Amino acid sequence: xxxxxxTLVCVLAMVPWSNAQLVIEDFELITVNGLxxxxxxxxxxxxxxxxxxxxxxxxxxxxxMVRSKAGSVWAGFWSTLSSKYDMTNYKYVxxxxxxxxISVIKFKVEGGTTTPTYFELESTSPQTKTNxxxxxxxxxxxxxxxxxxxxxxxxxxxxxxxxDIVLYVDNxxxxxxxxxxxxxxxxxxxxxxxNQMANxxxxxxxxxxxxxxxIDEVNPSAKVLRFARSSAGDPWAGFWSxLPEPIDMTTNKYIHMKxxxxxISTIKFKIEGGTTTPSSFELESTAPQATMDAWEQMVFYxxxxxxxxxxxxxxxDFSDPVDLTEDIVIYIxxxxxxPTAILPTGVKxxxxxxxxxxxxxxxxxxxxxxxxxxxxxxxxxxxxQQMLINRNIMGEKTSINVGSLSNGLYMVTFYxxxxxxxxxxxVKE
Numbered sequence: 001x002x003x004x005x006x007t008l009v010c011v012l013a014m015v016p017w018s019n020a021q022l023v024i025e026d027f028e029l030i031t032v033n034g035l036x037x038x039x040x041x042x043x044x045x046x047x048x049x050x051x052x053x054x055x056x057x058x059x060x061x062x063x064x065m066v067r068s069k070a071g072s073v074w075a076g077f078w079s080t081l082s083s084k085y086d087m088t089n090y091k092y093v094x095x096x097x098x099x100x101x102i103s104v105i106k107f108k109v110e111g112g113t114t115t116p117t118y119f120e121l122e123s124t125s126p127q128t129k130t131n132x133x134x135x136x137x138x139x140x141x142x143x144x145x146x147x148x149x150x151x152x153x154x155x156x157x158x159x160x161x162x163x164d165i166v167l168y169v170d171n172x173x174x175x176x177x178x179x180x181x182x183x184x185x186x187x188x189x190x191x192x193x194x195n196q197m198a199n200x201x202x203x204x205x206x207x208x209x210x211x212x213x214x215i216d217e218v219n220p221s222a223k224v225l226r227f228a229r230s231s232a233g234d235p236w237a238g239f240w241s242x243l244p245e246p247i248d249m250t251t252n253k254y255i256h257m258k259x260x261x262x263x264i265s266t267i268k269f270k271i272e273g274g275t276t277t278p279s280s281f282e283l284e285s286t287a288p289q290a291t292m293d294a295w296e297q298m299v300f301y302x303x304x305x306x307x308x309x310x311x312x313x314x315x316x317d318f319s320d321p322v323d324l325t326e327d328i329v330i331y332i333x334x335x336x337x338x339p340t341a342i343l344p345t346g347v348k349x350x351x352x353x354x355x356x357x358x359x360x361x362x363x364x365x366x367x368x369x370x371x372x373x374x375x376x377x378x379x380x381x382x383x384x385q386q387m388l389i390n391r392n393i394m395g396e397k398t399s400i401n402v403g404s405l406s407n408g409l410y411m412v413t414f415y416x417x418x419x420x421x422x423x424x425x426x427v428k429e
Contacts, residue, residue: 032063032079035151036072040164044068045077051168057096057133060193062170067155069164074106076153084113084146084388084404085174092175093138095152098168102127103157107138111148111404119143120151124178133170137178148404194225194241197313198234201327206230207239213331215380217423218295219258220413222380224333229317231324236268238315246308247271252337255300259316260331264289268315269300275307284318286341295333299341355414361427364403366412371398378413379405379426402428 034044048064050057067075093107105127110118123136154167196206206228212221229237255269267289272280285298316330356369368377371393377400379388387410390400402410405428414422 032077034065035074035076035078035153037065037068037075038071040066040068040071048168050170052098052132055133056135057098057170059096059170062096062098062168065154065167065169067165067167069160069162071160073156073158073160074153075155076106076151078108078149078151080111080149080387084111084148085109086146087140087143087174088145090174090176091140091143092178093140093173094175095136095138095172096133096170097127097136097154098131098133099127099155100131100165100167101155101157102130103155104153105136106153106156108151108153109140109143109147109149110151112143112145113147113404114145116142118147120153122156133168139178192241192243194239196227196239197237199228199237200230200232200234210331212333214260214293214295215411216295218297219260219333220380220411220423221333224258224260224331227316227330227332229324229328229330231322231327233322235318235320235322236315237317237322238268238313240270240311240313242311246273246275246310247312247337248308249274249302249305249337250307251339253302253305254338254341255302255312256334256336256338256341257298257300257314258295258333259289259298260293260295261289261316262293262328262330263317264292266318267298268318269298270313270315271302271305271309271311272313273311274305274309278304280309281305282313295331301341355422355424357412357424357426361429362402363429364401365399366402366426367397367399369397372396373416374414376415378415380411380413 032045034040037044044066046064047061050059050062053059063077065077087109095107097105105123106120107123108118108120112118119140119142121138121140124139125137127134127136150172152169152172154169155165194207199206208226209223210226212219212224215221227239249271255271257267257269259267267285268282269285270280270282274280281302281304283300283302286301287299289296289298312335314332314335316332317328354370355374358367368374372395374393375391376393377388377390377398379400379402387405388400388402390398392398407428410426410428412424412426414424
């Protein structure tokens with residue numbers, strides 16, 4: 001199974017972007033880091049197929065951790081969340097855990113806006129099952145305010161033992177009540193299943209989700225898909241996916257895909273398994289690739305497609321002969337279905353996006369004017385990690401407290417309800 005080093009996974013597969021547009025895949029993920037698990041901190045955690053989709057967890061994808069025998073008793077993982085979670089009304093946390101032995105499980109929240117700024121607690125009831133999924137619950141009665149970081153200590157045991165073991169985690173959820181009630185899914189590790197095709201020497205690991213190598217106005221996303229294109233592969237090398245929900249092409253006849261490539265070549269997109277005849281279409285982009293080593297929005301138009309199509313395929317380097325002396329790396333992002341063509345620039349900056357941002361540099365509170373058409377604000381660091389998200393835009397003016405951010409340079413992205421975006425840079429000091 002391919003290792004996707006985490007940095008993983010809360011992807012929007014087939015979630016409405018506006019009334020008509022559908023985000024098929026945007027590859028956005030939360031960041032998960034190994035904790036006290038030497039020597040495996042760098043590569044002990046990645047998303048895999050659920051090894052046991054029975055009982056309380058029938059999900060298709062889960063988080064796997066190789067727990068090192070040389071690690072500390074508090075080995076596990078931690079994550080700085082893209083937006084802080086308010087625990088004033090959500091004092092319960094649950095997570096599905098699969099383990100080969102009984103041991104203490106702890107959950108920690110930290111970086112709080114109130115005192116104390118962190119809590120580390122054991123589960124409300126001990127683990128009782130081995131080699132099957134069990135829902136583990138935690139209660140934080142004294143937690144109030146927002147918390148920026150979470151951690152799970154999955155195998156708190158001393159002595160640790162003399163063998164590495166494998167643990168699985170899924171469905172981390174903050175809850176208003178111990179069972180039922182309102183909830184916020186922090187992570188369910190689900191992602192669009194991607195399968196590489198016709199890529200010769202890379203049967204298993206040509207597709208990985210990685211940090212965006214070039215964050216710009218065309219693609220300010222934090223995470224993208226990396227495709228290692230083999231020089232020994234076929235002209236139609238790429239990937240395909242069986243979608244969790246078919247695309248209805250009766251209205252949405254356009255597919256958009258952002259591509260970053262080191263050479264100019266034809267880019268193709270295919271839909272198949274349709275409910276009408278013909279059941280498949282394979283087309284080149286409406287305009288050829290024009291740039292290298294930069295993000296470009298590619299548009300595919302399927303005027304004759306009608307009905308639903310459950311499978312897609314992308315061929316980002318259709319060159320015959322392949323004519324490569326060495327492998328190349330291609331990046332892909334934001335596969336979107338829509339009823340109209342998105343502008344090739346990928347970013348639209350209407351007059352309404354002339355937002356005033358001040359002060360800049362900023363110490364604690366950032367103010368915004370002319371916000372009437374802005375739907376949400378995302379503040380990201382320069383490696384693309386989303387640090388703060390504000391969806392509570394009320395009227396012409398708003399503000400965000402950025403005091404929790406480290407000093408440095410940040411990008412502020414404004415989105416309207418159609419997904420159009422505008423970016424400004426700020427300095428936190």
